[in-house]
Structures are given as C-alpha cells and as structure tokens.
Amino acid sequence: MLEIKNLHARIAEDGTEIIRGLNLTVKAGEVAAIMGPNGSGKSTLSYILSGRSDYEVTEGEILYNGESILELDPAERASKGIFLAFQYPVEIPGVATMQFLKVAMNEQRKARGEEELTTPEFIRRVKESAAELKINMDMLKRPLNVGFSGGEKKRAEILQMALLQPQLCVLDETDSGLDIDALKIVADGVNALKSPDRATIVITHYQRLLDYIVPDSVHVLYKGQIIRSGDKELALELEANGYADIIGAAA
C-alpha cells in the first residue's frame, strides 16, 4: 500500500535535510510501528506523507497504492484516504467542530464522486463514533480543538479518523497525553478500523500502546533513516535496552 524509496527531504525554508534516504514498505492490512529517539524525523515523515508544504522532497519516491503522491496537495491526499492523526493538533478558533467535520466528510465524498451526507445521517454517524470514543457531544459544539485538553485533542483526532474512514492511517504519538483508560478507548478505536485493505503506521515511544495495537512490524528511525526493522519483539527489546545498541550497530 505504501512504498517509500530512498526518500530525502528537507525543510523548505532553510534547506536543512531531515529525512536522509529513508526506505519503508507497509502492506495493506499491516500495522507498522515507527520508533526512534526525539528529533529523529518521525513527525517530519508523517508530515511529508500528508503533503505539508513546509518540507521539500529532494530525492526518492513515495508510492501509495502504486502511484506517486508527491505532486498531490494535502487535501487530495486526504481524499485518497491518507490520514494523519497529529502529535499536536492545532486549535482553530471560529471554526465550529461540527461544521468542520461535516465539510471534511462531504468534501472527501465529493472528491471521490460520492453523494454528500444528509445532515441527519451526518449527525447519526458523529453521535455513534463519539459514543464509542466516549467523547461528549458538548465538546463538539466548541470551536475546533479550542480549549480541548491534551487527551481530548487526541480523542478528537481518532474521532475524525473514524468518521473519515481512511485507508492509510498515520498516528503520531497518539498515546502521549492520554490517561490509561483513554489509551484503551483510543486503541480500541484504532483496532476497530483494522481491515485487510487498510494499513496503519503507529509512531510511538512506548511499548504500552503496542500492547493494545499490536504491530506486525517495528522500525527504528534515526537521523532520517530506518536503521533497523523487525517484528514486535524489536519494540520489547527497545523498551528493555534503549536505542544505544542499535544506534551503535548502525553507525
């Protein structure tokens, strides 16, 4: 589903290279975990997948369902099914959450040539997903993410994911800021979306999330490259020993 080949990318503004020859393949149905020390480029990779214009790809290729997505803007990628749950969701004052959800769902449907949702159908879906994620509907009456607690923001991201039904889900440290109960609820939400034609990339620092969302593969990102890949045992090894050995071996 996703093939990243020898990807090099830099910050558009100052030319600093962050991703330096990264290779990664994620198959349909797979859950891939990406781990790595702070500042290694995990969030940057997720932004590049989503098409954020602050980064420039200078070399390499990103193939999604066999096609390059490098020329597509974030909205086009989203309507093709790429979803990024942000590490730090932004607050947007003045944009009502419900209105935002409705516009997002309907714009994606329009882009795919599907009928727009009626208002009752839209509300039904939001209520259903919100209930599963234990999100209070009152929270959704507020402007988008404004005044949401850290955990509420993360839950709201998963709510969006549940409503938009993406094909490739990228979760950037969705576990940080969540209490233990919320972690379980959010993990259930992610697992509920698991299907043979969907893939999930989970960026995390902790094994705890991977106890709930069990990965098929684990990749270590360091200085803009994947320096080691393995199965779920690799995450346990990292949890026990830290990154030093792996970084040492790769150097």
Next chain:
Amino acid sequence: MNIQTQPRLSAAESALIDAYNASFGDLPGNGAVASARDRLLDDLKTNGLPTRRIEAWHYTDLKTLLRAVPTETSTAVIDAQTPFVAGSPVLAVLQGKIDTKASVEGVVVGAFADMLREGTAAPGLSVIDGDDAIGRINGSFVRDGYVLEVPADAELETPLEIQAIHGGGQVHTRFPVSFGANSKATVIERHAATGDGAAFVSSVSDISIGDGADVTWVIVQQQGADDTHLGQIRIRVGADAKLKLFVINAGGKLVRQELRIDVAGENAELTLRGVNLLGGDTHTDVTLVLAHNVPNTSSTEVFRNVVFDRARGVFQGMIKVALDAQKTDAKMSCNTLLLSDDADFSAKPELEIFADDVVCGHGATVADIDDNHLYYLMARGIPENKARAMLVNAFVAEIVEELEDEQLVEALEGIISAWLVKHA
C-alpha cells in the same frame, strides 16, 4: 484647523455647493434651521472637504477620494426588504424619506422632518468639532429620518430595524434616538442600495442611553459598488447602562463610519465590535473616538478586517480617559487579514489618558491566513479554496457570535458568508 489659502474647489465640493443652492427653499426647516444649515455650508465652502493634512482624515483624504457627487436622484420604486430577524418591526426609509404612518409598539416614533420644520432640530445641526465633515455635510442637507423614544423601563422583545434603502442619488438622514432609563432594546440600522445608480449618503444617528438601559445597536452597511457612505453615530451612555455596538461594513465604494461615544455615567459597560469586509477597489474607514469621562466604566473594542483585491481599509481608534475617570478599564484590538498583495490596511489605535488609576491597552495585528490552520483543514480533505474561505469566515464570525440574539447572529453570518462567496 489649518488656514487655507484660496481653496480651489474640487468637482465634488462644487457639486455640493450647487446642490445646496439648487435646493434653496426645498430643504425642510424653519428660520433657525435654515441659518444653522447656512453656517454649516459656509464652513464647508471655507474649509473644503478634509484632506490628509487634517489629522482626523489623514488616511481618508475625502477631497481627493470623493470624485463626484450625484445630482440625479433615482425615481425607481423601492420596496422595504424583509427584516434580518423574522418578525422584527421595520422602519423603512426609502430614498431618504420615512414612512410617516410607521409605528412600533412600545416606541414613540416621530419624523425628523417635523423637527426641522418646527426648529427643534436646529441645536443638533452642529458639528462635534472643527474636523467634523460628516456633521457638516449631514447638517446642511439632512431632510428626514425617524425620531425614536424608547420609554423608561420598556423592553422591546424583537430587534427594531431601521432600513434605509435607496436607488442612487443623494440621501441625507438623521436618527435621534433616546433610550429611557432601564429600558432594553436592540436596534438594527441597515443601509443598503437596490439599484445601480451611484449614491452619496450621509447619515447621523444621535443616541442617548439612559441610566441602567441595556442597548444593542447594530449598523449594517451594504451600500452599492459606486456609493459613498458617510455615517456617524453619536452616543451618550448613562450610568449603569450597557451598550453593545456592532458595525458591519460589507459594501460601498468610499465609506467612512464614525463612532463618537461619550461615557457619561459611572459603571457603564461598553462592548464595541466591528467587522470590515473589504474587496474590489474600495476605501473604508472606521473612526472611533471613545471618551471615558467618569470613573468606574469599562469598554472592550474588537475590530476584525478582511481585505481582498485592491481594497484599502482604515481603523482609527482613539480612547480618551478624562482626569477623574479613575478605574477605567478599556481594551482595544484591531486584527486584519490581508488577503492580497495589493490590499492595504492602516490601523491607528491611540490612547489619551489623563487619569492615573486605569487599565487601558490596545493591540493591532496584520496577518495572512495561518498556514498551520490551512494545512490542518486541507489534511482532512478540504480543498484549499474552501479551507481559506472557512478560515476567513472564522476570523470574523467569532465577533458576530458574541451577539446574544441567535436569529441576529444567523442573519449577520449570512451576510458574511454571502459576501465571501462573492469576493473571496
């Protein structure tokens, strides 16, 4: 005022003087009114229209910007429009003339033309200060308007809508309104054009808010693409009174809206809000002069501007705090979204504080749409155009949402989104 040497009259100045001479004997008013008008017009002749050399008009050089003044008045038949809030009583002013039979339950309604004829209007036909060009023009030419009195303790259930609509030509109106002690009311002052004919509009609302009254006043300016709109609202706020003033500019070619407010009673609370939607090749100026004259009063001022195309906007906000107006609490902000390279906005917030125990502040920002916001919306599949429109809308809608009346909020949101669809 600076001394002018042999002012050369601009085309607009000549046209105004000609129009005044041509309407001799036709402008309503008794002797006292006629001499008040003559004095104002003499001032206009001597001083001319204000230029950028006059500080209060520095960003709006009326003499240069006002190219022409229409002389023909539209004869098109104009009908009142449906009110913003369903069920609102409408006081229509069609082509500058009021409906003399109009009445509103619970409100004493009179005609300004009668005040002119009786001469009771004469003292009010004066300027606030030497730079008051709007007072001068309006006082010279004003013909009609509603005189409203909301009695003490009265409470109006639905907003009252003054609907000034024209089809071009010159329109000069004045609305003296008094809100009795402890009354509660919402008034919408709507200015709009129906036809294509260029108009030159001056309108002065002269408002007194009694002690303990709770007043919401909403000015909606939707003049036509070739229209000049010179608006002025003078407000005196009594003790323990609450004033919410909202101004939306969403039209006009050359617009100056002055807000002249005197806080005259202790514990008065003011909420002043403005939204300027600017596009095309237009010039819009909102000038606020707010005087906190007595102790223990508070005000917040928030103005939001979005500027497209080659539009130019101006906000001048002056807050004056008198020597004994201790414990004044005033906060002013002016935020602008510039959405094109040719768009321009000048903000000039000023504080003039003589009291020493006050909390006053102001801030002005000019920005483009926040890229992080745009990216977030797009990352959810919302195409760039649509995402931009949502963010512009959010920037101004926030202000409107502060109004309590839900139907009114909806109506104003409707104006904003309709404007954005047309201009964004």
